[in-house]
Amino acid sequence: MHTPSQLRAGLTRRHFLRHSALGLGGFAAAELLGMPPARPARARSVIYIHLAGSPSTLDLFDWKPRLRDLHMQPCPEDLLRNERFAFLKGHPRILGSPFRFARHGAAGGWFSELVPHTAAVADRIAMVHSLWTDQFNHAPAQLLIHTGAPRFGRPAMGAWLHYGLGSENRDLPGFVVLTSGGHAPDAGKSVWGSGFLPTLHQGVEFRSAGEPVLYLADPPGVGRAARRRSLDLLAELNAVQRERHGDPETDTRIAQYELAFRMQTSVPEACDLQREPREVLELYGADPGQASFANHCLLARRLVERGVRFVQLYDWGWDSHGTGPRDDLLTQLPRKCRETDRACAALILDLERRGLLEETLVVWGGEFGRTPMNEERNGSVFLGRDHHPHCFTMWLAGGGVKAGVTHGETDELGYRITKDPVHVHDLQATILHLLGIDHTRLTYRFQGREFRLTDVAGTVVHGLLA
């Protein structure tokens, strides 16, 4: 059993880290990693918004007028040479974006009409047009971007960060996952697994409907008082045994039961969006009680506010192949944008006015890009784009990211990168860097070798740092 003074020491340390001038990440991590603190970490928490299925960023941020010119003409031959596509067959035709684009923000970046709210915060985000991956199927590409490897079994970025930096809240998990859109991401729970790290570090899924955490609610008929009585007897009997056999593991168990008890209160409290003023709910377009992406953005803010290290949002339904009305680019991409655009912008504005944006890194993106060609699978008359690993756009905001910049470029067809390519490992290295961690040093030994999030690659993208 920890003595009260030990517990206090722990708390004081936490308190210090939480409130030290440099912020936890920068000071503690850099110092304790034995590195000269090249630069203080800016980010303390991450909110990572993953659009599962991968949005067509050619129709949102990477404006290619040339595609309009070539609309429905056979694509240039060299786009097909040595290429393997998930679904495209024969000689596909170019698909110009059916949506209107305009310039926004001081730097005049292009945004389509589908994302007016994001466009309105253009000056607060860094747009990266030159992301690329080497996977063109959903599950492996999602695994690559979240775990650094296209196969199952590696820890997710949130698990790595939790392992490296720990948690700052005694009553909440340090790595929380929220899924919306009706499905889990294609790669399943592995994208928030702890892989070979101890399970302590795995993402804890807060669910949209029903209990926010599995088995959180007391059984029927049991109230707080009844639970307290049970835990009191449990602690008493456990302490009797602890006295007899002396195993400190029993102390941990007693403590974990108490944490579970606190979580039963703190998690519903954190998840209770009813506590937000009407104005905030409207900003996000949140609707307490419903399962929605907007609710999750608001919840994410409430969680980082409470010291949660990593909040991972997955929103499913972005896979617009155009095989039918359900994945038609023309109707479904606008629908998904309507569900998400306002909340993403609201998150940035809300974090900013609370002074949290500086220490919270917000990341937005899918697992790969989409082809500039129309898929026309089996002669489909609906519009859609196939999977495309060579380039895609993501944006980042807050947490030490340079605001209002554009990084990287693609060619006039949006098919290949022409400037400043950023591999997903580079993105990971950069995220870790923003949290004050050298990605080559955050390692774990497993099956005879050191593993890390960025595998054997990754370069910090300095152009994105404020």
Next chain:
Amino acid sequence: MQQDGGPARLRARNRLHNRAVHAPRLLALATLAAAAPCPAQGEATAIPAAAARPHEYARDVRPILARACFECHGATRQKKGLRLDRRSAALRGGRDGPVIVPGDPARSRLLRHVEGAGGVKRMPPPDAKVGPLTADEIATLRSWIAQGAPWTDDAGDAGDADARHWAYRPIPRVAAPVPGVPNWPRNPLDHFILARLHAEGLAPSPEADRLAWLRRVTLDLTGLPPTPEEATAFAADPGPQAYEAVVDRLLASPHYGERWARIWLDLARYADSSGYERDQPRVMWRWRDWVIDAFNRDLPYDRFTIEQIAGDLLPDADDRTRIATGFHRNTMTNDEGGTDDEEFRVAAVIDRVNTTMQAWMGTTLGCAQCHDHKYDPFSQREYYQLFAFFNNTADADRADEAPRMPAPTPEEVQHRARLAAVEARLARVLDESARDLGVASDAALLQPLRDAMAGMRQRRESSPWTSALVLEELPAERRRTTRILEKGSFLSPGEPVRPDTPAALHPFPEGAPRDRLGLALWLASPANPLAPRVAVNRVWEALFGRGLVETAEDFGVQGEPPTHPGLLDWLASEFVDGGFRLKPLLRTIVLSATYRQSSALRPGLREHDPDNRLLARGPRVRLDAEFVRDNALAASGLLARKVGGPSVMPPQPDGVWQVVYSGDQWTTSRGEDRHRRGLYTFWRRSAPYPSMVAFDAPSREYCVVRRVRTNTPLQALVTLNDPVYVEAAQALARRLLHEAHGDRERIARGFWLCLQRPPHPDETAAALAALARERAAWAADEAAARAFAGLGCDVQPAGQEPGEVAAFTALAGVLLNLDEFLTKG
């Protein structure tokens, strides 16, 4: 999750610490400092070095150099021309001259470099991935050099070649040390333990009381607790053979196979779905039942090996040995659109190579897929030579999972036979009717009969007929040529290779075929020293919570050396000499004085040996996920003891199975299948059963040698709130009310059912006081009492008020959550 700095966490971190992985260690300290109150403990796990003894290169020195130096001064790179993994090269030194001068530590620059003393550059450099050497390690190098830097193995062949790593050497016949306390040891195993304890100045713990040993051994051999009746009978049996009789009874129990299969299923990455994105259900339980049965009939480990690797190629192959090959059909298949079947077929073969070497040889070979192994003596070419053994099976990542063989259950066979009999009777009637009606008969008259017969045939043909996924070798004309895959990519085939085993390991059996059967014979060969060491270590880990080689997954130079090398070899040779049978080995261990010790942590031991590596006390470890469930069901009387059969779907929360592109539903099982043992729970890789995941069960996507044990609040939420456990508490409460009278007796009954011991007076007092509080509280709210006690439409236990049942449900719930209940102690 917030870390309260519990010992589990400290221990997990210490493991890293001890292995001196620089960055995580520091990170670990960062978190430790942030969240755990006693960082000093992180330093306390090292076991004091034994008194100055002759150093062995392979045991003492090579692991240090391998960790800290081989990355840059090893087989793949020789910075400054210096190579330290071979004797001649190491003594020659690098471009700047010798670094090791045998017998003269002062002139050995190696020491100055690792100390960073005398103005020389510290090695490994500060930007290296590995941290500096510890003072102990430097002291070891110093005294080894002082001893003349002997570079030999046990057998004394001081060749220029590497002294072979200890794990690859033949298993010597080890004589047990002479006992220091003549009355303590019960068999030779104990002599090894005692000798080490004496060397450390420790004494063993007193024997655990009979009931504690009974609970421990019953959980260890069957994964289930003893019944109160078994416990009282054993406590009352003073006979000299009482312990032996218990062990023999447990080894003969059908639940023995279930318990030991649990470990093998993790190694085999057994699951009921195919993995990857679609993760379709697949029928693998016939293989799972083969494993349970193999353990129950104590199939010798060599045969166990051969049947699983190549049961289809045996001269005496039969359905059973073919089902055994399902071991390697547990690899994942990917039938997502647009995927290249060859890519995932190759991924499956790679997984077979890695899993075989992990499960049997304790060797982590994965890195040789892309390049020569940096630490262990395996080249990339050798990797693909092993790959070649597995590269000619007929399965090819196909959506239909071919090849499969029909493997109907007896019930299915019976059912079809019954349908066939009806069909035959109909045929007879049809015949007779046709005859009676004569040639002029009107076909229309007989049509209903013909329809009935056709219907019956269709019913027969479509009746359930389980099949099993099996390995099957391609015919000669369709054999694939294996090539080295550059950087491990299936798109970059290089030079062709032929099937062979790594040169550093024991030789390929003479005359054996160069196919999977040959590989199986090589693994099972009596000349293989590694497989028995790995196998007995696994058994040791299951019983004591930690292997003699802690890194059960890595017996290579980067792994931990054994804490008791002689004991490991003694057990391995007993195992081999005993015909590779597991049951006699277990019998020896669980009857030993070592295993019988009390697990209480006496003063001093916590400081000296917190992880119990020296075994100065008995084991105390939390139960595995499956057994946490089994025990709650067993104590409450709900457990269905049926062995084997299709996987079942006990209650789980809605929405866990939320997998893309799949309409598969979790259909909660009914009747006894709600309460089957944990290992029969349907295992979907993308969404494994959540309450087991909370207790560290893996997803089964890949071979897992060792489950990391955590202690988290999510576990508390499971055993307090999961309806499975609430139901168990309700059932246990009813048992107490039915099976005993009066509070004291009922409390005692609860202790016997859950812990197999009587309560101590202080425990009884606490429980009595709690019952009084519970009664008062529940009496005030009958509706809540009914809900909690599960008294909806249920018949009320005779003469019991709802408040009374609720009070006992609360007590039962506490018993099912006791640390002692969740722990084998």
